[in-house]
Each structure stands twice: as C-alpha cells, then as structure tokens.
Amino acid sequence: xxxxxxxxxxxxxxxxxxxxxxxxxxxxxxxxxxxxxxxxxxxxxxxxxxxxxxxxxxxxxxxxxxxxxxxxxxxxxxxxxxxxxxxxxxxxxxxxxxxxxxxxxxxxxxxxxxxxxxxxxxxxxxxxxxxxxxxxxxxxxxxxxxxxxxxxxxxxxxxxxxxxxxxxxxxxxxxxxxxxxxxxxxxxxxxxxxxxxxxxxxxxxxxxxxxxxxxxxxxxxxxxxxxxxxxxxxxxxxxxxxxxxxxxxxxxxxxxxxxxxxxxxxxxxxxxxxxxxxxxxxxxxxxxxxxxxxxxxxxxxxxxxxxxxxxxxxxxxxxxxxxxxxxxxxxxxxxxxxxxxxxxxxxxxxxxxxxxxxxxxxxxxxxxxxxxxxxxxxxxxxxxxxxxxxxxxxxxxxxxxxxxxxxxxxxxxxxxxxxxxxxxxxxxxxxxxxxxxxxxxxxxxxxxxxxxxxxxxxxxxxxxxxxxxxxxxxxxxxxxxxxxxxxxxxxxxxxxxxxxxxxxxxxxxxxx
Amino acid sequence: xxxxxxxxxxxxxxxxxxxxxxxxxxxxxxxxxxxxxxxxxxxxxxxxxxxxxxxxxxxxxxxxxxxxxxxxxxxxxxxxxxxxxxxxxxxxxxxxxxxxxxxxxxxxxxxxxxxxxxxxxxxxxxxxxxxxxxxxxxxxxxxxxxxxxxxxxxxxxxxxxxxxxxxxxxxxxxxxxxxxxxxxxxxxxxxxxxxxxxxxxxxxxxxxxxxxxxxxxxxxxxxxxxxxxxxxxxxxxxxxxxxxxxxxxxxxxxxxxxxxxxxxxxxxxxxxxxxxxxxxxxxxxxxxxxxxx
Numbered sequence: 001x002x003x004x005x006x007x008x009x010x011x012x013x014x015x016x017x018x019x020x021x022x023x024x025x026x027x028x029x030x031x032x033x034x035x036x037x038x039x040x041x042x043x044x045x046x047x048x049x050x051x052x053x054x055x056x057x058x059x060x061x062x063x064x065x066x067x068x069x070x071x072x073x074x075x076x077x078x079x080x081x082x083x084x085x086x087x088x089x090x091x092x093x094x095x096x097x098x099x100x101x102x103x104x105x106x107x108x109x110x111x112x113x114x115x116x117x118x119x120x121x122x123x124x125x126x127x128x129x130x131x132x133x134x135x136x137x138x139x140x141x142x143x144x145x146x147x148x149x150x151x152x153x154x155x156x157x158x159x160x161x162x163x164x165x166x167x168x169x170x171x172x173x174x175x176x177x178x179x180x181x182x183x184x185x186x187x188x189x190x191x192x193x194x195x196x197x198x199x200x201x202x203x204x205x206x207x208x209x210x211x212x213x214x215x216x217x218x219x220x221x222x223x224x225x226x227x228x229x230x231x232x233x234x235x236x237x238x239x240x241x242x243x244x245x246x247x248x249x250x251x252x253x254x255x256x257x258x259x260x261x262x263x264x265x266x267x268x269x270x271x272x273x274x275x276x277x278x279x280x281x282x283x284x285x286x287x288x289x290x291x292x293x294x295x296x297x298x299x300x301x302x303x304x305x306x307x308x309x310x311x312x313x314x315x316x317x318x319x320x321x322x323x324x325x326x327x328x329x330x331x332x333x334x335x336x337x338x339x340x341x342x343x344x345x346x347x348x349x350x351x352x353x354x355x356x357x358x359x360x361x362x363x364x365x366x367x368x369x370x371x372x373x374x375x376x377x378x379x380x381x382x383x384x385x386x387x388x389x390x391x392x393x394x395x396x397x398x399x400x401x402x403x404x405x406x407x408x409x410x411x412x413x414x415x416x417x418x419x420x421x422x423x424x425x426x427x428x429x430x431x432x433x434x435x436x437x438x439x440x441x442x443x444x445x446x447x448x449x450x451x452x453x454x455x456x457x458x459x460x461x462x463x464x465x466x467x468x469x470x471x472x473x474x475x476x477x478x479x480x481x482x483x484x485x486x487x488x489x490x491x492x493x494x495x496x497x498x499x500x501x502x503x504x505x506x507x508x509x510x511x512x
Numbered sequence: 513x514x515x516x517x518x519x520x521x522x523x524x525x526x527x528x529x530x531x532x533x534x535x536x537x538x539x540x541x542x543x544x545x546x547x548x549x550x551x552x553x554x555x556x557x558x559x560x561x562x563x564x565x566x567x568x569x570x571x572x573x574x575x576x577x578x579x580x581x582x583x584x585x586x587x588x589x590x591x592x593x594x595x596x597x598x599x600x601x602x603x604x605x606x607x608x609x610x611x612x613x614x615x616x617x618x619x620x621x622x623x624x625x626x627x628x629x630x631x632x633x634x635x636x637x638x639x640x641x642x643x644x645x646x647x648x649x650x651x652x653x654x655x656x657x658x659x660x661x662x663x664x665x666x667x668x669x670x671x672x673x674x675x676x677x678x679x680x681x682x683x684x685x686x687x688x689x690x691x692x693x694x695x696x697x698x699x700x701x702x703x704x705x706x707x708x709x710x711x712x713x714x715x716x717x718x719x720x721x722x723x724x725x726x727x728x729x730x731x732x733x734x735x736x737x738x739x740x741x742x743x744x745x746x747x748x749x750x751x752x753x754x755x756x757x758x759x760x761x762x763x764x765x766x767x768x769x770x771x772x773x774x775x776x777x778x779x780x781x782x783x784x785x786x787x788x789x790x791x792x793x794x795x796x797x798x799x800x801x802x803x804x805x
Contacts, residue, residue: 410752448800
C-alpha cells in the first residue's frame with residue numbers, strides 16, 4: 001500500500017500500489033513458486049513496506065526438536081499457575097504466585113518478601129550468564145527454539161498452514177481476489193489466532209492470583225477489572241506480535257540481535273551454509289556428474305523454509321534466529337539427490353577456515369569465554385543456593401524516633417522511642433521476646449504496658465508486627481552517654497523456633 | 513523553492529529546501545504516525561463536546577462551556593472529599609459513640625483513632641507544640657511524663673476541648689500567677705531569695721542563707737498553689753517545681769523572671785472547631801505519645 005498518505009496524489013498512490021505489487025512478485029513470483037529471500041540484502045531499499053514471509057513446512061530432526069520445545073514451553077506457561085504446593089494453612093497453596101496485594105512472591109519452596117527482591121536480581125544474572133554461555137557455544141539457541149516470540153509465531157504459522165495450506169497455496173490465496181472461500185479461510189485463521197491470544201493473556205493473570213478462584217470469577221464476570229485489562233492487553237500483543245508482526249519483532253524491536261555479535265567467536269557453532277562444499281551452485285540433472293561443481297542445487301528450499309525471510313547462503317545475518325529449519329530443508333534435498341547431509345548445518349567459522357587451509361576440523365567447546373561464563377554461573381548459583389538455604393525466617397528493623405530525638409522525663413532521666421518492626425516470615429504465629437543488650441541500666445518498656453525489661457510480643461504468621469518501644473536511661477546512668485550517644489542492640493527471639501536476630505541502634509541524650 | 517526535485521540516489525522527492533547543497537528527502541510519514549494524528553483530531557473534537565472547553569463571556573462574567581459530561585476538577589475534589597468523609601463516617605460515628613477509655617481497649621478502633629489523631633495534630637497542634645509534640649519554651653512537650661493540668665485521658669480531653677486561659681470559653685482552664693515583682697508584692701531581694709529556694713528544691717542549688725529566707729517567703733506566697741514541697745497541683749494547674757522539666761526554662765534567670773513577671777501561656781479551645789470525635793482522636797493520640805497517665 002502507498003505509505004505517503006498525506007502528500008501523495010492519486011497517481012502517486014497508484015504508482016505506489018503497483019510498486020508494492022512488483023515487490024511482492026519479485027519476492028514470490030506471479031505463480032507463488034519463485035523463491036527469493038524477501039529480506040536478502042540486495043532486495044532491501046532504505047524505506048519499504050514489509051513483504052510478507054511464507055515459511056514452508058520442513059521435516060527433520062530440528063523441526064521435531066522445535067515441536068517438542070514448543071510443546072514443553074507452552075505446557076510450562078499454561079500449566080504452571082495450576083500447580084499446587086502445600087505451605088500449611090497460613091499461606092497460599094499455589095506453586096508459583098506473584099501476590100502483589102500482599103507483596104509476596106511464591107515459587108515452590110521459596111517465598112520472597114519485598115526486601116528480598118535481590119533474589120530476583122540473582123535470577124536475572126543467572127539467566128543472562130546462561131544466555132551468554134549458550135550463545136557462545138551454539139549461537140542464538142534462545143532465539144531459535146525457546147523465545148516466546150519464536151514459539152508463538154511458530155504456533156501461529158502452524159494455524160495459518162491449517163487454514164490456508166502450504167507456502168505456495170498461501171501465496172496464491174493472498175494474490176487471489178476476495179471470494180467466499182478466501183474469506184472463510186482468513187476468518188477461521190484469525191479466530192483461532194485470537195483464541196490462542198486470549199488463552200495466552202488468560203494464563204498470564206493466573207500467575208497473580210489463586211488460579212481456580214480467579215478462573216471461576218472470570219467466567220462469572222466477578223473478576224477485578226485489572227484482570228480483564230491485562231487479558232485484553234496480552235491478547236492484543238500476542239495477536240499482534242505472534243500473528244501479524246512476526247519476524248519484524250526480532251529484526252526491528254528486539255535488541256538481542258545487535259548484541260549477539262559480541263557473544264560469538266570463531267569456535268561458536270552457528271547455523272551456516274558451507275560455501276566451500278556448496279559452490280559453485282546450480283541446478284543438477286539426475287544422473288549427471290557432480291564433478292567440478294558444488295552440492296548446492298539452488299533449489300531454494302532453505303529460503304522457502306526460513307521464517308525470517310533470509311537466504312542463509314548469504315552468510316551470517318542480523319535477522320537469522322538460528323532456528324535450524326534450513327538445515328532440515330536442505331537435508332531433505334541432499335537425501336533426494338544422494339549427497340551427504342549437512343550442506344547447511346551447525347558449523348564454526350574456525351572450521352570453515354580449517355577446511356579452506358586443509359587443516360583438521362575440531363569443535364572446541366572448552367574455551368576461555370565458555371570457561372569464564374561457566375565459572376560465573378557456578379559462582380552465582382552457589383551464592384544463590386547458599387543465601388536461600390540460610391535464609392532467615394525472622395528479620396527485625398528498628399526505627400529510632402527522630403522527632404523528638406529524646407525526651408527528658410521529670411526525674412531527669414532520658415527516654416528514646418523506637419519503632420520495632422518484627423518480620424515473622426515463618427508460616428506459624430509465634431511470640432517474640434524483645435530485649436536490649438549493651439545498655440545495662442536502660443529500661444525497656446512498651447507504650448500501654450506496665451511491664452519493664454524484656455517484652456513478649458505476639459506476631460501472626462507471615463506478617464509484620466510493628467510495636468512502639470521506649471528505652472529509659474536513668475539520670476544516674478547518663479554518664480554512659482559518650483558525646484550524647486551510646487550504641488546498643490535490640491535482640492529479638494522467636495520463642496517457638498528459637499531463631500534470634502539482632503539489630504544495632506543508638507541511644508541519644510543531651511550533648512554535654 | 514517549490515520546483516519538484518528528485519534525489520538521484522534514493523529516487524525520492526525532496527522538500528525543495530536546500531542548505532549548502534544539503535537537501536531534505538520528502539519521505540512520507542509512517543502510517544501509524546498519520547493515523548495516530550487523525551485519531552488525536554477525532555479525540556480533540558470529542559473532548560470539546562464532552563469536557564469543559566471554550567471560554568465564553570456569559571451573563572457579564574468569563575466562564576467556560578461546561579461540556580456534556582459536566583466535569584470540573586473542583587467538583588471532582590468535592591466529590592472525593594465527600595467520599596472520604598463517607599468512608600470514614602462509620603468509624604467516626606463509633607468513635608463519637610464510644611467512651612474514650614473503651615476506645616483504648618478496642619485495638620482496631622484505637623489504631624484508627626490514633627492515626628486520625630496524628631493527622632489532626634499535624635494540622636492543628638504542630639504550629640505550637642511541634643510536629644513531634646516535642647514543644648518549645650512556653651509550649652509544653654507532650655511526650656514527657658509531666659502534666660501541668662493532668663495527663664489522664666479525661667484531663668487531656670478537657671484541656672483540648674476548652675483550652676488554657678481561653679477567655680471565649682467559659683469552662684476554660686484558668687489560673688493566674690501573681691507578678692510578684694512587677695506588682696510590688698515582693699522586692700528584688702525577696703524574689704532573688706525565692707529563686708534560690710526553688711533552685712534548691714529542684715536539685716540545682718544548695719540551701720544557702722538566701723534560700724532559707726526564700727523558703728519562708730515561699731511558705732507565705734507560693735504554697736497555696738505549688739504546695740508545701742513545691743510539687744505543684746494539677747487541679748490548679750500549678751507546675752511541679754521539684755522536677756527536671758521547666759516549661760519556661762530551668763536556669764536561674766528564667767526562674768527569676770517567672771517569679772518576677774509571672775507566665776501565662778494561652779491555648780485555644782478546640783471544642784466547636786473540631787468535632788467531639790476528632791477531639792477524642794487527638795486525646796488518644798496525645799495520650800500515646802509516651803506520657804499519658
């Protein structure tokens with residue numbers, strides 16, 4: 001379509017439409033049988049409308065692997081919120097739950113309070129290190145197999161294929177004038193796409209609330225508005241990104257393709273075409289000799305299979321998500337023409353060079369960068385496991401009153417106020433014994449209670465108990481203050497579990 | 513300037529503007545941008561219709577078209593305030609209906625009352641008593657255990673409701689210490705002797721000969737209100753002179769001035785300005801500051 005909506009004259013618009021049709025024909029041919037990489041370098045002007053990519057279905061190892069990965073990742077996404085995990089009567093039994101109103105994150109045996117969000121930082125660091133390691137070993141494995149964009153796009157293309165047929169049929173359908181049949185196919189496809197998108201958005205909200213309860217609320221229209229808004233949002237983005245935008249997300253929206261160059265080295269296994277074996281390419285007639293020519297018969301199946309619309313034979317390209325479907329496509333052909341497999345395969349730049357020089361090919365998995373990434377992974381994992389294993393069930397914060405800094409009582413003694421916050425992260429209610437150390441003459445009291453000295457404070461399960469406490473330093477002990485202040489410690493003990501924590505604070509009085 | 517010019521490299525028309533041989537390509541705007549632009553135009557028209565928009569001169573004054581929805585920010589604020597009052601109505605009513613000592617025994621109501629009291633304190637009391645109720649010279653510290661007119665719930669409630677020396681309120685707390693020097697009741701030496709005596713009983717000085725003489729005068733002039741031992745009397749609002757807390761300063765010159773010229777601080781009566789429930793909230797808040805009896 002003509003893009004110059006504002007300025008174009010009708011004639012320009014017609015010219016634009018004609019130009020676009022020509023682009024389409026150049027890429028896909030009048031009959032839909034010509035195979036050209038729509039995103040090949042030489043095909044791309046600076047400013048152009050997108051030409052649709054029609055990936056062809058292939059069969060082979062990697063296609064099967066991708067189906068399996070798709071099934072597993074989608075299953076994880078859809079099923080996880082429904083898994084149950086018993087945490088006792090005082091905590092939710094959903095295995096994975098982001099409880100935003102209560103400010104808790106549950107992940108199987110792990111429970112995180114807001115102040116422990118640094119665990120999330122650790123997980124993100126682990127995820128990035130793993131991404132770096134995998135990328136340096138075998139390229140964009142994440143992009144090609146497990147990225148949600150790839151998985152959902154693959155699923156949407158599968159649906160498109162169900163309704164509109166194989167690549168050539170789809171191209172012909174798009175070029176054909178509107179008919180009842182075309183309308184039915186297109187409508188069916190979009191309805192299924194929308195259903196998938198709704199299911200995707202629907203599954204998302206279950207991570208943030210008790211899934212069975214929310215599901216029944218959603219059906220009876222009793223769920224909170226925000227749930228419907230997020231379902232709508234994720235329905236829209238899934239439909240748009242997975243169904244409409246597809247490969248453009250990876251090429252234009254995602255920053256990772258631009259970063260990947262820093263992750264590869266000469267020993268990274270990358271999906272690549274072996275020009276030393278394939279060239280010179282050209283059609284091959286059955287029964288004729290293979291001498292003096294390459295194995296590539298220029299059938300274009302690798303291009304037809306590519307969901308990114310590129311030609312792998314042009315070398316490594318920014319668009320390539322390394323999904324390896326071109327390997328399957330080429331191997332099918334190699335089997336037919338009875339040539340060795342893996343003309344396109346996982347190959348390293350070093351081996352390409354080795355073949356050129358005639359030296360021995362080898363795959364070096366252990367290299368400085370993989371060793372460093374692995375080491376960092378182990379280190380961060382060890383730190384994470386250690387912190388999780390020794391995670392306290394009790395935390396205490398003591399906020400000293402600053403307004404007023406201290407209060408002089410009628411007998412001349414000095415009183416300081418403290419807001420003592422006991423975070424009982426245990427799933428059982430308990431009594432806590434609060435005492436002070438390091439200020440022998442200091443008397444600990446609680447507003448509204450007559451008791452002096454150590455105080456027993458009850459706290460509910462999985463909750464924060466905040467209590468106002470006073471420490472009074474008698475007039476004859478004021479000499480203990482050094483320049484108007486003295487350090488001391490609050491100790492809090494869970495009387496049920498015996499866990500004990502300390503919190504250092506300070507007592508202030510008048511400066512001499 | 514307006515002659516169409518086509519750029520050779522890209523085949524795109526330029527805008528015709530040229531600066532030092534640099535021309536600007538007249539690439540079309542992206543479609544999403546254009547449609548967003550159209551959408552904002554539609555939006556703005558709808559906005560004119562539904563929301564207050566055009567300023568108009570009407571009936572001799574400048575105003576604005578109200579818009580179909582009749583929205584105004586001032587109206588929205590009024591509604592929000594009404595909604596807040598409505599939301600609070602239930603517990604404000606129960607605070608109003610509940611005896612103040614019963615509120616103290618009800619943790620949930622107590623928490624709400626203290627929170628409300630804290631906000632009221634910041635709005636009404638902090639200018640004199642300080643945001644932490646720490647007080648200043650002449651304005652009592654409400655955190656300590658010393659109370660001139662009493663620190664029980666009832667006493668605090670009475671003080672807040674009727675004020676101190678607030679003559680517009682018939683039930684206000686009232687006393688008046690004589691200006692012993694200014695009014696010629698005592699001479700300078702006598703005032704000085706009484707000062708020495710007060711220094712002595714508050715543990716800040718020795719019982720000198722002057723203080724002994726002051727004790728005699730104290731026995732004649734001061735005991736009626738401050739008591740035999742100088743421990744004060746909350747019924748009369750007479751401060752305790754033997755403790756470490758001094759509303760107007762505890763050094764010798766401050767005490768001398770207090771005796772010579774007397775002190776008479778004023779606190780407004782809040783009854784009538786605040787509702788009974790609000791005064792209860794304030795009372796409970798002040799009582800929790802650490803000195804409540």
